[in-house]
Amino acid sequence: MTTSSAWSVALLGMDARPVEVEASITSGLPRVVMVGLPDTALYEARDRCRAAFAGAGLGWPSQLLTINLTPAWLPKSGSHYDLAIVAAVLMADEKAPGDVGRRCVFMGELGLDGCTRPVRGILPGVLAARRVGFDTAVVPAVQYREASLVEGVTVWPVADLADLVEVLHGRPVLARSMPQDTVDVPAQRLVGDLCEVKGQPEACWALEVAAAGGHHVFLHGAPGVGKSMLAQRLPGLLPALDDESALEVSAVRSLAGIEVGGGLVRTPPFSNPHHNASMAAMVGGGSRVASPGAISLAHRGVLFLDEAPEFSPRVLEALRTPLETGEVTIARANAQVRYPARFQLVLAANPCPCGMSGVPGGRCTCAPMSIRRYNDRLSGPILDRIDIHLRLMPNLAGLVDSLSGDPTAVVAQRVAEARERMSVRLTPVKCRTNAEVPGSVLRRMPRPQGTELLDDAMRQGRLSARGYDKVVRLAWTLADLAGRQVPDREDLAGALSLRQDEWRAAA
Ligand SMILES: [Zn+2]
Numbered sequence: 001m002t003t004s005s006a007w008s009v010a011l012l013g014m015d016a017r018p019v020e021v022e023a024s025i026t027s028g029l030p031r032v033v034m035v036g037l038p039d040t041a042l043y044e045a046r047d048r049c050r051a052a053f054a055g056a057g058l059g060w061p062s063q064l065l066t067i068n069l070t071p072a073w074l075p076k077s078g079s080h081y082d083l084a085i086v087a088a089v090l091m092a093d094e095k096a097p098g099d100v101g102r103r104c105v106f107m108g109e110l111g112l113d114g115c116t117r118p119v120r121g122i123l124p125g126v127l128a129a130r131r132v133g134f135d136t137a138v139v140p141a142v143q144y145r146e147a148s149l150v151e152g153v154t155v156w157p158v159a160d161l162a163d164l165v166e167v168l169h170g171r172p173v174l175a176r177s178m179p180q181d182t183v184d185v186p187a188q189r190l191v192g193d194l195c196e197v198k199g200q201p202e203a204c205w206a207l208e209v210a211a212a213g214g215h216h217v218f219l220h221g222a223p224g225v226g227k228s229m230l231a232q233r234l235p236g237l238l239p240a241l242d243d244e245s246a247l248e249v250s251a252v253r254s255l256a257g258i259e260v261g262g263g264l265v266r267t268p269p270f271s272n273p274h275h276n277a278s279m280a281a282m283v284g285g286g287s288r289v290a291s292p293g294a295i296s297l298a299h300r301g302v303l304f305l306d307e308a309p310e311f312s313p314r315v316l317e318a319l320r321t322p323l324e325t326g327e328v329t330i331a332r333a334n335a336q337v338r339y340p341a342r343f344q345l346v347l348a349a350n351p352c353p354c355g356m357s358g359v360p361g362g363r364c365t366c367a368p369m370s371i372r373r374y375n376d377r378l379s380g381p382i383l384d385r386i387d388i389h390l391r392l393m394p395n396l397a398g399l400v401d402s403l404s405g406d407p408t409a410v411v412a413q414r415v416a417e418a419r420e421r422m423s424v425r426l427t428p429v430k431c432r433t434n435a436e437v438p439g440s441v442l443r444r445m446p447r448p449q450g451t452e453l454l455d456d457a458m459r460q461g462r463l464s465a466r467g468y469d470k471v472v473r474l475a476w477t478l479a480d481l482a483g484r485q486v487p488d489r490e491d492l493a494g495a496l497s498l499r500q501d502e503w504r505a506a507a
Contacts, residue, residue, distance in 0.1 A: 001024060001025065001026045001027075002024070002025050002092050002093070002094065003022060003023065003024040003025075003092055004022070004023055004088050004091035004092040004098050004101075005020050005021060005022040005023065005088050005091075005102070006020075006021050006084040006085075006087040006088040006091065006101050006102070006104070006106055007019070007020055007021070007084060007102075007104070007105045007106065007129075007134070008021055008080065008081050008083070008084035008105060008106050008107060009105060009107065009125045009128050009129055010074055010075075010076050011078070011080075011120075011121045011124060011125060011128075011255065012290075012332075012335050012336070012337050012338070013255070013284075013290060013292070013330070013337035013338045013339045014124055014248075014251060014252070014255070014338055014339055014340060015128065015337075015338055016121075016124060016125055016127075016128030016129075017071075017074060017128070018105070018128075018129070018132050018134075019069055019070065019071070019074070019076060019081070019084075020069070020070045021067065021068075021069055021081060021084040021085055021087075021088045022066075022067070022068040022069075022070065022088060023065065023066070023067050023085070023088035023089045023091070023092040024065070024066045024067075024068070024092060025061050025063050025064070025065055025092050025093060026063060026064045026066070027063055027064065028063060028064030029064060030061070030062045030063055030064065030065075031064060031065070032046045032050070032065045032066075032067065033064070033065070033066045033067070034046055034066075034067045034068075034069075035066070035067070035068050035069070035072070036067075036068050036069030036070055036072045036076065037069070037072060037073070037074065037075050037076055038069060038076055038077075039075065039076065039077035039078075041077060041078055041079050042069075042076055042077060042078065042079070042081055044079075045079060045081055045082050045085055046067070048079075048082060048109075048110055048111075048112065049082055049085050049086050049089070049110060051112040052082075052086065052110040052111065052112060052113070052114040052161055053086070053089075053114070053161070055111075055112055055113040055114035055161075056113075056114030056160060056161035056162060058090075058095065058114075058161060058165075060089075061089065061092075061093050065089065065092075067085060067088070067089075069081070074335065075332065075335060078119065078120070078121075079109040079117075079119060080107045080108060080109060080119040080120075080121070080125070082108060082109045082110040083106035083107060083108040083109075083110070083116070083138060083140075083158070083164065084105075084106035084107075086110065086161065086164065087101050087104075087106050087138075087164060087168060088101075090164070090165065090168060091168065095165065096165055096168035096169060097168065097169065097170075099170075100167070100168055100169065100170040101167075101168045103134075103135075103136055104134070104136045104137065104138050104156070104167070105125075105126075105129040105134045105136070105137050105138070106137075106138045107119060107121075107122060107125050107126070107137065107138070107139055108138070108139055108140040108143075108158070109140070110161070113160075114160050114161040114162075115159060115160045116140035116141060116142075116158055116159060116160060116163075117140060118140050118142050118143050119140070119143075120254065120255055120256070120257045121251075121254055121255045122139055122140075122143045122146045122147050122254055122260075123146050123147070123149060123150065123247075123250055123251045123254040123260055124251040124254060124255060125137075126139070126147045126150045126153055126155070127150050127247070127251065129153065130150055130152055130153050134153070135152070135153055135154060136153065136154045136155075136156060137150075137153050137154070137155050137156070138155075138156045138157075138158055138164070138167055139155060139156075139157060139158070140157070140158065140159075141157035141158060141159040141163070143157075144157035145263075146254060146260040149247070149250065149260070149263075149264060156172040156173075156174075157172075157173070157174070158173070159173070191232040191233065191236075191270075192229065192232060192233055193233070193236070193407050193408045194207070194233045194236070194237070194405060194406065194407060194408045194411055195404045195405060195406065195407040195408070196229070196404070197226050197229050197230060197233065197404070197405065198395065198404050199395035199404075200225070200226055200230070200392060200395070201405055202390070203219070203226065203230055203390060203392055204230070204405040204406075204411075205405075206388050206390050206498055207230055207233065207234060207237065208237065208411050208414065208415060208481070209388065209474065209477055209478065209481065209498065210234065210344070210346075210387075210388055211234060211237035211238050211411070211412075211415045212414070212415045212418040212419065212422075212477050212480060212481050213387075213418075213422075213433055213434040213435050213473065213474065213476070213477030213480070214344055214432070214433030214434065214435035214436060215344070215387035215388050215434075215435045215470075215473070215474060215477065216323075216344060216345040216346070216347075216385065216386040216387050216388070216435070217231075217234075217344075217345070217346045217347070217386065217387070217388045217390065218308075218346075218347045218348075218349070218383065218386040218388065218389045218390065219231070219346065219347070219348045219349075219390050219392055220348070220349045220350070220351060220389075220390070220391055220392070221350075221351065221391055221392030221393065221394070222350065222351060222355050222356065222358075222359040222362065222392075222394055223350055223355040224394070225392040225393070225394050225395070226392065227306070227348035227392060228304075228306055228348065231272075231302070231304040231306070231346040231348060232270065232304070233408060234270075234302050234304075234344070234346060235267060235268045235269070235270045235301055235302050236408045236412065237408060237411050237412050237415050238268040238301070238302075238344075238412075238415070239412075239415065239416050239419055240266045240267065240268075241264075241265065241266050241267070241268060241300055243264075245300040246264035246265055246266055247264060248299060248300065248340055249264075249265045249268075249269060249299055249300050249301070250264050250265045252292050252296050252297060252299055252339065252340065253265065253297070255291065255292050255339075256291055256292050256296075256297060257291070267301075268300055268301035268302065269297060269298055269299070269300065269301035269302070270298070270301055270302045270304065271294045271295070271297040271298035271301065271302070271303050271304070271343070272294075272303075272304040272305075272306060273294035273305070275305070275306070275307050275308075275310035275311045277294060277311070277315065278315075279312075279314060279315055279318060280293065281293055281294060282294050282295060282315045282318065283295055283315075283318050283322070283328050283330070283341075284296055284328060284330050284337070284339050285330045285337075290330050290332055290337040292339045293328070293339075295319065295322055295328060295341040295343060296328065296339040296340060296341045298341070298343035298344075299339075299340045299341055299342055299343060300340075300342060300343070301343060301344070302343065302344050302346055303343040303344070303345050303346070304346045304348070305345070305346070305347050305348070306348045307348065307349065307350070308347040308348060308349045308377075308378060309349050309350075309374050309375070309377040309378055310377075311377075313377060313379070316377075316378070316379070316382055317379065317381075317382070319345070319382065320381060320382065320385070322341040322342075322343075323345065323385050324385075326340065326341060326342035327339065327340050327341055327342070328341045344435075345385075345386065347378070347386065349378065352364055352366045352370075352371045352374055352375075353366050353370055353371070353374050354366050357371060359394060360393075360394070384464055384466050384467060385466070387435060387470045387473065387474055387498075387499065388474070388498045388499065389498070389499055389500060390498070391500075414481060417483075418477065418480040418481045419433070419480075421480045421483070422434060422476075422477075422480050425445075429441045434473045434474075434476045434477045434480070435473055435477075437473060437476075439469045442469055442472055442473065445476075446485075446486045447486075448472060448475050448476075448479075448486060448487035448488070448489075448491065448492050449486070449487070449488045449489045449492070450488070450489030450492045450493070451472075451492065453489070453492055453493060453496060454468055454471055454472070454492065454496065457471075457496060463496075463499075467499065470499065471492070471495045471496055471499055472487075472492075472495070474494075474495035474498055474499065475487035475491040475492045475494070475495040476491075477495075478491040478494050478495055479491045
């Protein structure tokens with residue numbers, strides 16, 4: 001009997017655990033037995049690997065081959081174990097020495113011709129391998145650059161099984177004809193400039209405040225007033241992602257099967273799921289592989305829900321926990337899958353199903369009951385978590401051409417300066433933006449002037465306890481934008497006006 005083993009990783013969202021793939025060749029009828037909780041895709045690896053051996057002109061062991069994946073209790077899925085399986089088989093069959101292969105972590109799928117195929121999650125997989133002490137990763141050649149984004153790990157690319165045999169002999173075939181330089185890639189092309197939004201100075205200002213403080217925004221108003229235009233322009237106002245955030249955003253994209261390419265994603269992402277989106281599409285999950293959902297693809301960027309009342313109430317309620325914790329946990333058999341989801345939420349809604357309620361000169365054809373039902377689809381707890389509530393009015397005739405605000409680049413500069421002031425104050429309390437500051441920390445900060453304005457609003461029932469804190473956070477952002485040390489009365493009044501809940505009043 002000969003036995004050998006190679007390492008791979010099981011991906012559990014952003015976390016990963018090392019998995020040892022053991023191969024044992026014993027006398028017996030020539031067949032392959034696979035044990036250790038493999039799923040269907042993994043079970044098929046048996047046939048894929050055998051075909052790949054034949055395709056590469058290598059002989060498959062002609063005895064009983066047992067492949068065991070440990071730890072056995074951990075469910076394993078996906079096709080990325082192929083490379084570890086064939087490495088273990090090659091070593092057990094004494095076609096390669098065992099010393100080099102034992103030190104590497106293997107991730108990659110094989111085609112029937114023996115060539116390697118790209119797999120999801122290379123970046124988080126290699127990150128996890130580094131965490132548990134591996135310093136060498138063997139990956140499909142086409143994913144060499146993605147794996148190389150992880151510092152401190154040597155990456156050996158393999159284009160086919162012949163390359164793998166070389167690697168196991170300690171003779172890696174280094175990046176044939178692959179450029180070594182990395183370039184930062186945009187998460188998506190930025191859409192439009194803020195100065196294209198005409199006749200909405202208040203809304204542009206609110207967007208600037210939202211960008212500076214990381215505040216959530218609710219925009220409501222008639223169709224065509226520019227709600228989507230504004231939302232699409234928010235990522236352009238946000239600062240570029242720092243190294244840690246860029247690595248997280250790139251890792252989520254890798255897990256979603258979006259090509260990461262040769263550089264980290266530096267622009268804040270923009271995710272705008274359709275209102276028919278299922279629970280799994282929104283928060284993540286799925287029957288086979290727990291993929292990240294739209295909220296995780298918005299991590300460190302913007303989640304835009306257009307026509308928010310049309311989303312399923314269950315889907316909207318599912319946003320509550322990530323809004324508080326910045327992550328989402330999906331329960332799977334024997335394991336929990338965790339994805340980051342710290343996003344800036346932008347909700348947009350029409351005033352009523354037909355869109356004309358409260359619009360000057362418009363004629364609403366909705367029954368009062370249907371307007372009420374439409375309004376109630378956005379629950380109090382969700383709206384209470386949104387910092388800025390803004391009602392957009394249609395452009396007045398004649399203003400369309402005359403009024404346009406500052407271009408994106410100018411506003412982004414002011415946002416960056418405000419963030420700078422914020423970080424001096426918030427770095428000691430481990431927050432990045434005013435919106436993230438916990439209530440307990442907020443109350444230890446200097447008291448803004450004019451808080452009696454808020455006490456009045458609370459007494460009149462216009463402000464909840466959570467709303468009170470949100471207004472104070474907004475006031476800090478206004479002070480940061482204005483370069484003031486502590487918010488003054490004007491900042492507080494400005495913050496309060498950004499949180500007028502006219503949503504139900506508009507109906
Ligand atoms: Zn209507």
